[in-house]
Amino acid sequence: MLRLWLIFIKNALLHQKAVVLTALLIVLSFWLVLEHSLQKGLARSLQNQETSDAVLLHALEDTVVRSFQAINASLATISESLPLLGDEQNITRILSDQLRTAPQLRAVDLIRLDQTVIASATGYQYEDGSKGILCVQPLLENNLIEFVIGDPQEGRYPGDLFGARTGLHYVPFCFPVRSESGELVSVLVASINPQYFTNLFQSVIDANQSKIRLHRYDGLTLMGSDAVAASETLLARVKQRSWGAYRVAEGSDDAALLSYRSTSLLPLIISMESSEAFSLDAWRKDERMLSMVMMVLIALVTAIALVFVILFEKRDLAQGDIHLLSTAIRSAANAIFITNKAGKIHWVNDAFCRLTGYEFSEIKDKTPKFLNSGQHSPQFFKELWQTILNGESWRGELHNRHKSGERLTVEQTITPILNIKGDVEHFVAVHEDVTARKHAEEKALYLAGHDPLTGLPNRRHFEQRIHHVFEAPAPEVAGILFIDLDRFKEINDTMGHEAGDSLLSRTTERLVQLLGDQYLLARLGGDEFAILAYPVLNDIELSNLASQVIETVATPFEYGEAVFTVTCSVGIAQSFVNSGCDASSLLRQADMAMYRAKHEGKNTYRFFDEAMDALMKRRVYLQQQLDIAVKSDHELSLRFQPQVDSFTGQVCGAESLLRWETEEGEWISPAEFIGIAEETGQILEVGNWLMESLFRQMADWNARHVPFGKIAMNVSAVQLARDTLADRLLSLMRAFEIPPEQLSIEITETTLMATSDLVELNLKQLKQAGVTLAIDDFGTGYSSLSYLKSLNADYLKIDRSFVIGIGKNRSDESIIEATIALAKSLELATVAEGVDSEEQLVFLQQRHCNFIQGYLFAKPLLAEEFEVFMSSGASLRTGLDTTMETTK
Structure with a gap:
């Protein structure tokens, strides 16, 4: 008996392949869902770890930066007030007061350059002179350094022997004290308490089982969970990007996420190493639970599939071929009914009952008139009967009525069934329900003119309605x-x-x-x-x-x-x-x-109003005229404004400037037409004209051995982002035989913020070819030091808006001084544009600005005028008590 049962099940499995495959597909789907869910959960957990660590690290960075800025500000205040304090007692009192208000410090000392102590908040006199030079040497070597963060030292502060024996250490923060002439005369040494920052980090360390470290840019660890120095990988990544995260020891039990941030104002890097195992703990619990649930579901599906296999096999064995054929017809998706010659219904399938709502017992021996919706004319049905009575098939669309009164749209095919003599005996009608398709078409038409969210007419519908209104004669x-x-x-x-x-x-x-x-x-x-x-x-x-x-x-x-x-x-x-x-x-x-x-x-x-209309017409006019100007050979022209060395007074080159005079004699300002050209994309054609015209002029000068130095050319951000500018420019330079050292490309500061790969590629190709890069209008945009560093520019141009504030606005002067100092620290030259007065010149010379450009020296000149200007030997007088003539 058992053997027969096993044979039956085996045959059933072979016959009911659809059920078996369906079960296998369901089981496979469950397994795939499980794997997908687990992988998504894993990815989500790792992503949450990265997001959480980034937020925590950002908060810690803010705390560290504020603490160091507070130390720097306090030492700056003490430094400025030192000349007013007088004797050592007053200085010691000020240092002690500062120490009491700074919990992150253990000591504040003032030392001379010969390593002797002037005053100490701790009252300690250095016995070992070497302790006093922790940060003095770097300050002596580089006069521009505002402060130095030294190597961690043993003890709680300099000379603390007890702290050194107990394993404590401190981080020296040295601030220069300078005379009025800027000479370094002494040094303020603040002993930073690493335990203060360790306590700040402790809550994060305990919550996330993380290791938090604070490094200098050179990789030295200043403080943290352990004394591990910054890895070469970390330092390399910081150079590429000031913040980010990467995983270490992936695939091992020690796998961890190392997140880092480098501060933009301080030479510091803060890193946090969090364990993957800790972050994935919740996910692993979910993994076990999901696996158990899936196993139960798979077992249940297998059992149900086996039951269905047995039932279907028994049904097939009982019914036979006739039953299978009848079932196939009754199970057809389309509604089917059969009538006699008089049109009375003889048979219907299940789909017909579902479609119309009628049971077969309700409509047997009735004509299909009960389906009539009243939307077709008698002539329509007359032509239909004529066709099928002639023995031909009829196909068309009918609007029928459901038993509930709902309207149905069907595509109906009526085929006559002929006997041996060729006479019509029955009709077979097949209905395909197209109601949903019709509704979908109507909905598509509706959505084409309406907003799916609000149901309101959309722009297309609205504009069509306006056009209809404007077609009205009234x-x-x-x-x-x-x-x-x-x-x-x-x-x-x-x-x-x-x-x-x-x-x-x-x-x-x-x-x-x-x-x-x-x-x-x-x-x-x-x-x-x-x-x-x-x-x-x-x-x-x-x-x-x-x-x-x-x-x-x-x-x-x-x-x-x-x-x-x-x-x-x-x-x-x-x-x-x-x-x-x-x-x-x-x-x-x-x-x-x-x-x-x-x-x-x-x-x-x-x-x-008309003013808006005039503005719109003006923009359209300029756009049209600019197309003409680019193709014209005399509307667009170049001017050259000389640039001079502020130290030697020698002319070193010029900036090429684009000018436009229309056929009617109207001069159009670049401030007006450049913006329109960028918006419309015409800037690409204008840029091509500028490059070809400039290189043609430079080639002419080179052929005639006219010394013109380096010519600067402005490039729009649109050109860099939409065009293979570098390839085009370098190709033209080769065609006109222009050496790279004779050309400087000026880009605006806001161009640095573009994230386009094409912008980066263009700038990289220009730099690799040896073309000089200058950042124009510096200080008016929002770029960060990381952009300047990645660009590897050669010049910073100080915007005219700051230069005109010299002698009038201290803020503008401070911005200029900071820009020059930044350029020097990045080994960049500086060019000041818009210099119109002797006072501005003197100010810039005193701050060691490298190059000068402006009306004080020369206005933008035609090429012939620039040649005359160069040949005249014009130079900038460096004496501060002389008055310079302005070339008109």
Whole structure:
């Protein structure tokens, strides 16, 4: 008996392959889901570890930087007040007061350059003279160093023998004390208490089982969980990027995540090494639980599959071929019914019953008239019967009615069944339900003209409606209100897209309630809406409508537990529909008026006026004329403004400047047309013209042996980001035989912020080719030192906006001094542009600015004028008591 049962199961498994494969697929799916879930969980846990460590490290970095800045500020204050303190007693008192207010310090000492102690907050007199030179030598060697963080030393402070025996150490922080002339006369030595920072790190160490270390840029460990020095990998990564994380000892039990941050103001690197095993503990518990659940599910699926195999095998054995054929017809996806010659229903399949809602017992021996929806004419059915009675098949679309009264759309095929004599005996009708497809087509048509989120007409629908309005012959006024939410991006960024979608939906509901059916409201995209008012009586109607819209939008908005208010800016444009203004222009005018409302404070509305129209026409005019100018051989021209060495007074080159004079004699400022060229992409053609013209001129000078030094050429960020500029420029240089040392490429500081790979590639190729790189308008952008370092530039150009403040604005002077100091520390030369007065020149000479450019020396000159200027031997007088002539 058992043997027969086993044979039956074996045959059933062979016959019911679909069930077996389905079960296997389900089991495989469970396994894949398990693996995917585990891998996602692992990745999520590791990502959470990176995110958590990055946040903690950022907070620790902020604490460390603030502590060191506090120490630096305190020592700077003491240094400035030393000349006023007088004797040693007062100095000691000040040092002691400072020590009491600085918990991160153990001692503050003032020492001479010969290693003798002037004053000490601890009252200790150095017995070993070598202790007094912890940081003196670096300060003597480099006069520009503001402070020095020395190597960790034994003891709690210099000369502490007891602390040295107990294993304590401190980190010396040395601050120079200079005379009025800037000469180093003594040194303030602050003994930083590493335990203070260890205590700050301890909570993170205990919570995450982490190792936190503070290194100098040279890799020396100043303090931390252990004394391990910074690895070469860490130092290399810091050079590439000032912050980040990487994994160490991957695949081993000691695997860990090492996160790091280098401070931009201090030569410090803070690192945190957290154990992967600790971070993955929760994930491993979930892994075990999921594995158990999946095993249970797999066992359950296997059991169910076995039951189905047995049942299906028994059914197949009992029914036979006839039953299988009948089942196949009844199981057909399409509805099928068979009628006699008179059209009375003889048989239907299950799909027909499901489609129509009728049971076979309800419709047997009835004609299909009960399905008639009344949407077809008698002539339609007359032609149908004529076709099938002639023995031909008929295919078409019918609108039937469900038993519940719901309308159905079907594609029906009626085929006559003929007897041996060729006479019609029966008809077979096959219905394919296309109701869902029809609804989908209708929905697609709806979505093509409507916004899926709000249900409002979209931009396409709105523009079509405006075009229809403008086709009307009646001279009535049409008005458009262009609405833009003022704080939508802020809400999306802070609360998520769900909050933004909710805001858009509620704003739509409020505007629909306000406008009713009198106006057409549409969502143009993002947070932009538009209202079509047609016809419009006067400006007062539009003003009142705009005020109501602003008030409605400003109603407080609740989301979750938060309540906030969002305002909007509204632009209004109106025109007689037969006045010549088309729909696109009217919408564009409303858009411009909206931007005017935003620029004038938001939460208000503005009408489009002639000034805006003039501005728009001016932009279009300049765009068109610029195309002509680039192709012309005389509208665009070059000027050369000399650059001189501020120490020798010798002319070392010039900056090439682009000028544009139209056919009508109008001079267009670069400030006006360069921005338009960048927006429209015309800057690529303008840049090509500039390169070819400049290199042609330089080649001419080289052929005639005219000494012109190094010529600087400005390059737009758009050129760097959209064009293979380096290849084009270097190719032209080879064609005109221009040596790389004769060319300097100037890029604006904001270009450094671009994350485009093409920008980086272009700059890298130019630098590798030997072309000089200069950063123009330095100080007006937002670049960091890491960008300057990665670019490896040669010059920093001090912007004219700072130069004109010399003698008038101390802040501008400080920025110039800081820029020159930064350039020197990075081994970069400095060029000051816009130097127009002797006072500015003297200031820049005293600060050792390398090169001068400005009207004090020469205005931008034509090529012929620049040649004359060079040949005249003009030079900058370095005497500070002389007056320099300005070349006109």
